[in-house]
Amino acid sequence: MIPACPLAAVSTGMHADFATVLIFILFGVFFGLLALGIARLLRPHNPHPEKLVTYECGELPQGSAWVRFNVRFYLIALFFIVFDVEVIFLYPWAVVFRQLAAAPGLGLLALLEMLLFLAILVVGLAYVWAKGDLDWVKSLTARPAGEEVAGE
Amino acid sequence: MEQVTALFARIAGAGTLSPQLLLWLGALTMALIMALVMAACAIVFTWAERKVAGFIQSRYGPMRVGRWHGIAQPIADMLKILQKEDIxxxxxxxxxxxxxxxxxxxxSLMAWAAIPFAPGFVAADLDMGLLYIFAASSLVTIGILMSGWASNNKWSLYGAARGAAQxxxxxIPLALAVVPVVLYAGSLNMTDIVVAQQGGIWKWFALRNPFLFVSFLIYFLASIxxxxxxxxxxxETESELVAGYHTEYSGxxxxxxxxxxxxxLFLVxxxxxxxFLGGWGHPVPGLNFAPALVFLAKAVLLVLAxxxxxxxxxxLRVDQLMHVCWKVMIPLALVCLAGSGVWMLAFVRFA
Structure with a gap:
């Protein structure tokens, strides 16, 4: 049976829950537009070239702000991707661990496997730590001679 | 959600509304309630923030508007902000x-959908609720980066880049700190997690074992x-970046x-x-009539903290900030996770 409207197929269970999420998104858009609409009716609107200048301590802005990011931010983003994916892998294990712990022998196996997984994660953390990539302020002089200076 | 749809069904008379329509109506009502909760947060907590700040700094804070201790100050602020020019x-x-x-x-509104305030009073009782909340609230990063970049203002850009990195x-410590809880609860569903903590204060996950208590502290600091x-x-350091990523925004x-x-702030x-703190559970006898009030009271206490x-x-300085996260909180969170697993196997008997 194919329902006429896909949304009409939603009745209960998981689909209903995600339909609620959809309603929340739509309601958020509506709420935002409503508030901005009310403000539009009440507020003054007197544009002036001076007003529309970007704020820079009262001076005229020097150049654009659309410049390159410092490479540290990319490093942080990279670490984040790695660690966040690892954390995502931890969640399914955590959900079933309770059941496994109830079965004789399986609990220890599950725990050891996850400790191994965590150990690999910790090795990665120790590596970036030792390389000094977790230091926000990298001093150029403190590095051992000959090591290349990345991204500064 | 079920209570809301049941209420609609009773008002309209049994059988007059189709289950689909009831569902959409219920979801819409929950969205409205949550948006009102968000607005109430802003009203109550801006006032509380200014009063607490005042008392900590030996002054009164707002005193004029609304006769009693400037109670109507946030309303006056809201009316004023509505009339401000949009630049x-x-x-x-x-x-x-x-x-x-x-x-x-x-x-922010999406994340509110999965918070269980009372038994059955949750808009979307998702099976992966905890993961969903983290996913929805991570949209904040995108919003901050977007606003900072779009403003074409140096202060905004610095603020946005810092915000995204932070x-x-x-x-990561935030997500790691709740994994031990999932170990104990055996579910990502928020209602299941709260139900698993009922039956006395020692059932609260923050107090189940020492590792979980440290996890709670890590969660609390990371959430700030x-x-x-x-x-x-x-x-958004006002003394160095004007207002950070929202410098250019007005009205x-x-x-x-x-x-x-x-x-x-209230969501975390x-x-x-x-x-961690047992949701609507409490040790006081005779307080069972208002589970949502118990829940809100605990959350408000955390906000006051x-x-x-x-x-x-x-x-903090930005290097200290990164130091605390990567070199203190993440290793500690990993230790707590491993420790909780060992503790469970060693001391907890499952039926």
Missing amino acids: IPADADRKFFILAPFVLFIG IVSYE AEVNRTPFDLP MRFAFFFLAEYAN SCIATAV QIWIRWTLPR
């Missing part, structure tokens, strides 16, 4: 400038960083940043209440 800088990227407050607000960094509050307020668009900020406290911290501690 979009000529050099800004208009599309993203307009979109950013929506992304922030909707990200929030993604602190998301997630919502950009002192001592972790580097993205109602600025109000959405403020709304999302205070709503997120609600998550802490549900995940965050306000207290904000007005007591100075701001």
Whole structure:
């Protein structure tokens, strides 16, 4: 049976829950537009070239702000991707661990496997730590001679 | 949600409304309630923040509007902000400038959908609720980066870049700190997690074992960083970056940043209440008539603790901020996770 409207197929269970999420998104858009609409009716609107200048301590802005990011931010983003994916892998294990712990022998196996997984994660953390990539302020002089200076 | 749909069915008379229509109506009502909760957060907590700040600094804070201790000050502020001119800088990227407050607000509102305030009173009882909440609230990062980049303002850009680095960094200890709870609860469903903590204060996950208590502290500190509050307020440091990523925003668009900020403050406290502090559970006999009030009271206490911290501690430097996250919190969270697993196998007997 194919329902006429896909949304009409939603009745209960998981689909209903995600339909609620959809309603929340739509309601958020509506709420935002409503508030901005009310403000539009009440507020003054007197544009002036001076007003529309970007704020820079009262001076005229020097150049654009659309410049390159410092490479540290990319490093942080990279670490984040790695660690966040690892954390995502931890969640399914955590959900079933309770059941496994109830079965004789399986609990220890599950725990050891996850400790191994965590150990690999910790090795990665120790590596970036030792390389000094977790230091926000990298001093150029403190590095051992000959090591290349990345991204500064 | 079920209670709301049941109420609609009773009002309209049994059988007159189709189950689908009831569902949509119920979801819409829950969305309205949650948006009102968010607005109430902004109203109550801006006032509380200013009063607490005042008392900590030996002054009164707002005293004039509304006769009693400036109680109507947030309402007056809201009316004033509605009348403020909306300025979009000529050099800004208009599309993203307009979109950013929506992304922030909707990200926050979406996360509210999965918070169980009372038995059965949850808009979307998702099986992966905890993961969903973290996913939805991470939209904040995108909103912040979008607003900072679109403003074409140096202060905004610095604030946004810092904000993005800080929030993604602190998301890792935050997500790691709740894994031990999932170990005990055996579920990601928020209602299941709260139900697993019923039956006395020692059932609360923060008090189940020492590792979980440390996890709770890690979660609490990381959540302060997630919502950009002192001592972790580097993205919007008023003394160095003017206002950070929302420098160029004015009027109602600025109000959405403020709304999302205070709503997120309350949101992380609600998550802490549900995940670590037993949700609506309490040790007082005869208080079972209002589970939602118990839940809200715990969350408000956590917010007050965050306000207290904000007005007591100075701001961290950005290198200290990263140091605390990557070199203290993440290793500690991993130790707590491993420790909780060992503790469970060693001391907890499962039926």
